[in-house]
Amino acid sequence: MSAAATQLGAVLAAGGPALAAALGRTEERLAAVAAGHGPELAEHAAAMLTAGGKRLRPVLVFLTAADDSDDRLVSAAVAVELLHMATLVHDDVLDRAPLRRGRPTVFATGGREAATATGDLLFSRAFAELAETGSEEAVSRLSASSSALARGELMQRADAWLADVSAERYLERCRLKTASLFDACCRLGAHFGGAPAQAAELGAFGEDIGLAFQLLDDVLDVSGPAERTGKPRGTDLLDGTVTLPLILARAEDEELRSLDLRSIDDPARAEEVCDRIAATGALDEARGQALEHVAAAKARLDGLELTQDRALRLVADGVVERYA
Amino acid sequence: MSAAATQLGAVLAAGGPALAAALGRTEERLAAVAAGHGPELAEHAAAMLTAGGKRLRPVLVFLTAADDSDDRLVSAAVAVELLHMATLVHDDVLDRAPLRRGRPTVFATGGREAATATGDLLFSRAFAELAETGSEEAVSRLSASSSALARGELMQRADAWLADVSAERYLERCRLKTASLFDACCRLGAHFGGAPAQAAELGAFGEDIGLAFQLLDDVLDVSGPAERTGKPRGTDLLDGTVTLPLILARAEDEELRSLDLRSIDDPARAEEVCDRIAATGALDEARGQALEHVAAAKARLDGLELTQDRALRLVADGVVERYA
Numbered sequence: 001m002s003a004a005a006t007q008l009g010a011v012l013a014a015g016g017p018a019l020a021a022a023l024g025r026t027e028e029r030l031a032a033v034a035a036g037h038g039p040e041l042a043e044h045a046a047a048m049l050t051a052g053g054k055r056l057r058p059v060l061v062f063l064t065a066a067d068d069s070d071d072r073l074v075s076a077a078v079a080v081e082l083l084h085m086a087t088l089v090h091d092d093v094l095d096r097a098p099l100r101r102g103r104p105t106v107f108a109t110g111g112r113e114a115a116t117a118t119g120d121l122l123f124s125r126a127f128a129e130l131a132e133t134g135s136e137e138a139v140s141r142l143s144a145s146s147s148a149l150a151r152g153e154l155m156q157r158a159d160a161w162l163a164d165v166s167a168e169r170y171l172e173r174c175r176l177k178t179a180s181l182f183d184a185c186c187r188l189g190a191h192f193g194g195a196p197a198q199a200a201e202l203g204a205f206g207e208d209i210g211l212a213f214q215l216l217d218d219v220l221d222v223s224g225p226a227e228r229t230g231k232p233r234g235t236d237l238l239d240g241t242v243t244l245p246l247i248l249a250r251a252e253d254e255e256l257r258s259l260d261l262r263s264i265d266d267p268a269r270a271e272e273v274c275d276r277i278a279a280t281g282a283l284d285e286a287r288g289q290a291l292e293h294v295a296a297a298k299a300r301l302d303g304l305e306l307t308q309d310r311a312l313r314l315v316a317d318g319v320v321e322r323y324a
Numbered sequence: 325m326s327a328a329a330t331q332l333g334a335v336l337a338a339g340g341p342a343l344a345a346a347l348g349r350t351e352e353r354l355a356a357v358a359a360g361h362g363p364e365l366a367e368h369a370a371a372m373l374t375a376g377g378k379r380l381r382p383v384l385v386f387l388t389a390a391d392d393s394d395d396r397l398v399s400a401a402v403a404v405e406l407l408h409m410a411t412l413v414h415d416d417v418l419d420r421a422p423l424r425r426g427r428p429t430v431f432a433t434g435g436r437e438a439a440t441a442t443g444d445l446l447f448s449r450a451f452a453e454l455a456e457t458g459s460e461e462a463v464s465r466l467s468a469s470s471s472a473l474a475r476g477e478l479m480q481r482a483d484a485w486l487a488d489v490s491a492e493r494y495l496e497r498c499r500l501k502t503a504s505l506f507d508a509c510c511r512l513g514a515h516f517g518g519a520p521a522q523a524a525e526l527g528a529f530g531e532d533i534g535l536a537f538q539l540l541d542d543v544l545d546v547s548g549p550a551e552r553t554g555k556p557r558g559t560d561l562l563d564g565t566v567t568l569p570l571i572l573a574r575a576e577d578e579e580l581r582s583l584d585l586r587s588i589d590d591p592a593r594a595e596e597v598c599d600r601i602a603a604t605g606a607l608d609e610a611r612g613q614a615l616e617h618v619a620a621a622k623a624r625l626d627g628l629e630l631t632q633d634r635a636l637r638l639v640a641d642g643v644v645e646r647y648a
Contacts, residue, residue, distance in 0.1 A: 037471060040478035090444065094437050113418050113481045116440070120414060120447065121474035127451045128467030134460040143452030147361060150445035154364035157437045 007318035014311035022062045029078045060185035063308040065193020072133040076188040079130040086122035145184035152177025161240040179210030208297035215290035218243035234270025248282035331642035338635035346386045353402045384509035387632040389517020396457040400512040403454040410446035469508035476501025485564035503534030532621035539614040542567035558594025572606035
């Protein structure tokens with residue numbers, strides 16, 4: 001069993017039967033979305049919508065609720081997962097990715113037209129599910145997060161091949177393209193879970209673990225090993241995406257500083273550059289920053305006296321441990 | 325001046341200063357969206373968002389309102405236009421289109437990653453604008469319409485190269501990918517315009533003119549002339565998209581019935597097939613069906629005693645006259 005699966009098991013154990021029941025209802029609702037919008041969506045997205053995965057974003061919605069009895073929490077959980085999946089489907093079109101989680105992508109089975117439309121449909125359904133709660137604040141929150149995800153992608157695209165991007169700008173990108181949705185999940189949990197006064201603090205908790213999540217993803221792209229991450233090392237370098245490990249390593253290594261990113265044109269060369277980045281100690285420094293965000297996230301929980309305090313801390317730790 | 329511009333002028337004249345003022349506020353709000361979400365969106369979408377166009381969907385929102393004083397009508401108008409533009413941006417990625425309305429597309433200036441993310445951002449902003457109205461019903465309506473647009477695209481994709489698709493299925497595709505948003509515009513106008521009891525009838529009016537709009541678009545793809553439509557004849561045939569003219573023509577012409585669509589592999593051959601379709605009288609029949617939808621739409625207005633009855637009828641006529 002993978003570390004990630006063990007970790008999810010620990011979270012489920014700590015969350016108790018209420019969390020398991022809520023996640024079960026989320027799965028049922030996702031299956032209903034997949035089945036309820038025509039044979040084309042069912043064909044293209046059903047496998048993806050019901051394939052499981054960690055359901056990390058729904059878990060955050062449920063665990064940040066003080067009172068888990070409001071059915072609107074399930075609507076919120078379904079909405080954030082649909083939004084996340086919409087972005088994955090579009091990402092797979094852009095990356096021409098044949099597989100995700102070991103299964104063929106919508107792009108692979110349906111082509112780019114079908115995958116683009118499927119992503120658009122999932123976006124729309126996310127807002128439809130959340131609108132059913134009748135909460136303008138919730139819909140506005142999801143819209144803002146959805147805009148942020150797209151803006152983060154646009155920034156990353158604008159920064160492509162710019163080796164001297166600053167750490168501040170890199171972190172802003174991470175905040176937009178990853179952490180904003182974690183933030184929204186936690187705020188939605190607080191909003192529908194009877195603890196609106198804790199929404200800002202829980203949102204900040206979500207943002208911190210979202211940042212840690214993205215930082216570690218970017219470390220893993222350099223460190224591998226490929227057998228664990230499921231993709232070759234250095235894919236970001238080959239895409240022209242500059243992340244924190246390279247930003248930190250350039251400060252230490254003159255040769256990396258003068259490297260033209262466009263000269264990295266094959267996987268073997270990308271691995272060499274990964275090794276050179278690792279040699280500067282940049283990976284440990286980036287991992288250290290991720291751990292600081294996890295620690296900051298957990299510190300925000302102190303004093304909130306949440307029902308699911310222990311399970312939430314396990315989620316925070318899980319972000320770091322997933323490939324440990 | 326083009327027929328379309330003349331027509332818009334007539335609608336504006338009939339709509340009076342209130343319509344002009346409402347459209348002016350819509351333009352201001354679209355410009356604010358373009359400017360307010362980071363330099364990347366501004367770079368990619370500002371030109372498109374502020375390029376004008378007929379603003380047919382916002383016009384429908386305003387003209388179906390009995391009382392045009394509610395500022396939420398402007399939010400609804402901005403939302404439907406943003407949603408429409410999101411779909412155009414994604415369509416241009418799929419079609420690799422260099423130009424739209426004579427200007428470079430987001431795909432052309434930013435590439436497919438930037439254009440996909442820009443479309444996603446416009447989708448998100450559409451829902452954010454509408455959520456600000458605080459109306460769950462309105463957001464649900466836009467979500468349903470947005471899902472329908474995507475489902476229509478998925479169906480069209482699934483039907484590609486199927487020469488024997490039925491007229492019923494073709495019309496269902498038109499209803500989903502085009503008419504559903506016209507329907508939503510009119511319902512939103514009724515909803516925020518103080519006439520919720522008329523929403524269903526006005527929605528049906530919108531659906532009818534939406535169907536007429538799409539039918540005529542598909543006729544124009546076969547009839548041209550290219551100087552008026554801005555694109556060569558037969559682009560649908562080259563894409564494998566079967567529309568009503570071909571469906572009707574196949575019933576009359578044995579050679580068209582046995583034609584393998586994949587054998588139409590260059591523009592000259594596509595024009596020949598267009599001529600053959602025209603020779604069967606199918607274009608007049610399809611135009612006739614469009615006119616029936618326009619007549620049905622106008623008949624729905626009888627007895628509603630709308631403030632903007634005359635301007636709405638001009639919009640309905642304009643759908644037919646745009647390239648007459």
